[in-house]
Amino acid sequence: MGFFDRLKKGLNKTRENLTNKIEKLIIGYADIDDAFLDELEETLIMADVGVTTTEKLMAAVRKGIKKKEINSPEDLKPFLAREIAGILEQGEETTRMAQTGLTVMLVVGVNGAGKTTTIGKLSAYYREQGKKVMLAAADTFRAAAIDQLAVWSQRTGASFIRHEEGSDPAAVAFDAVKAARARNIDILIVDTAGRLQTKANLMEELKKIHRVISREIPGAPHETLLVLDATTGQNAVSQAKLFTQAAPISGVVLTKLDGTAKGGVVISIKSELSMPVKWIGVGEKVEDLRPFVPDEFAKALFQD
Template sequence: MEFFSKLKNGLNKTRNSFTEKIERLIIGYANINESCLDELEEILISADVGVSTTMKLMDDVRLGIRQKEINSPQDLQPFLIKKISQILESGEDHITIAPSGPTVFLVIGVNGVGKTTTIGKLAKYYRANGKSVLLAAADTFRAAAIDQLQIWGKRAAVDVIAHEEGSDPAAVVFDAVKAAIARNTDILLIDTAGRLHTKSNLMDELNKIYRVIKREIPAAPHETLLVLDATTGQNAIHQAELFTKAAPISGVVLTKLDGTAKGGVVIGIKAQLSMPVKLIGVGEGEDDLQPFIAKDFAAALFDM
């Protein structure tokens, strides 16, 4: 219940922008007409559900009207809740844990999305659940990134494998994987540079890291998590499309959901990319990174 409460509070801005607008729309129209449907379409797009997902939902609404599932504006909200919940609940969103040996998380994304903070929060979460954890500072392009990860390492009481600024990220990863195997570590969390997806050399570096991990642990990385900032809306979806070209992404971590009215981007990611949303950040606190549970997200979004 505490997690759900945080989720509900974290989605306040999105709910005010999205659900409450739909409720006002329902009150404002006695009958469903084209003006009503145009306004509904605008509400979905403004919540960053995405144009293609919005068009699909509007097609569903029009079909629902023809098939008499929707007979009045009051029928719109339960119909949308059903359709959006179906989108959110499609696919598997659970975190993969290796049956034996280290579980390797490769964490990627552009600068400023909350990548290193996400790793720190994951380290604390797994430590609190009795797992041994090791961090790898493979973002060697910025000294501040190494320092930041070491601060999180101290907070979570876990070791950090790090080299000097400017060193080869793949070499850091090699040492970290070897250390994780030797120490029989449960969880290895690898930080990477905030790669600009327009820089092909940085994407090549990511591919190199991926190959180094696979050579030492063939089933790894068990999770390649792309961290996206929910406040960037459709740009987050664009980033996801580009990063899939560099590494097989297993899921998305969506941060800063509490800071945006555009939480509909979760629906867009699921519908447009068919990509699992594994974790969501709904606050600044160390315990505010939560597993994504589709039915809870839908309930919090629609204040159910």
């Protein structure tokens, strides 16, 4: 199965929740009236497109009706597909890499979001492109977290930097940058903790890791990726707001899209946070993480 098919399959639940409901709505109504528009609005909100984004889409629909671009319920699906693709394509951004030398990626997010797994998948992705990859275990909070990353480094043929459990994560990041440079590594990916004693501690720790990396290499980390679990829906949006206080987030990795009917959250991350979604995860396999391509995503969501 190619990635597009896996993407479509991964989005099955969201498609059922959003697109199929819109279709049913269209079949159920001969004309566009207030009841129809109310139901459409509710459908969008239920798919976790977000209140603000839903309002934007509804305003576009009303305008489309006025301008006679939408004349009947059947016109609605292609209209929405275009509007949503338009939102997703705004300010589309690709991964930032160092012009020469080492590229550093810092990966943050709450516990269980999928950080370590994503790093393993990213490692496999870049190794396949022939890059030299190093993984750094700056989540020193649990020994198991270090071991989990060690397994990924072995599995994907990446170098690995670890300190002992409970040691200073910023020191791990510092050592990793030094070692990566000495070993001519192309991409260093730094794992971080998702939970500490308090949220304030976690944010302070992330700030420190970020500071240490940027002091060693101006302009680094080239990417600070926030990993968000799509199954948490709108909660993911509020997490994103929290993490921007700790580090400038350059992109979002949205995981577990396969496990949720709330895939509409992609649209609200893009439109409400203006954070680019750079990667999406649609399963637990290595090949289930892919760069986010807006057009492909909209197609997978709306195509029959």
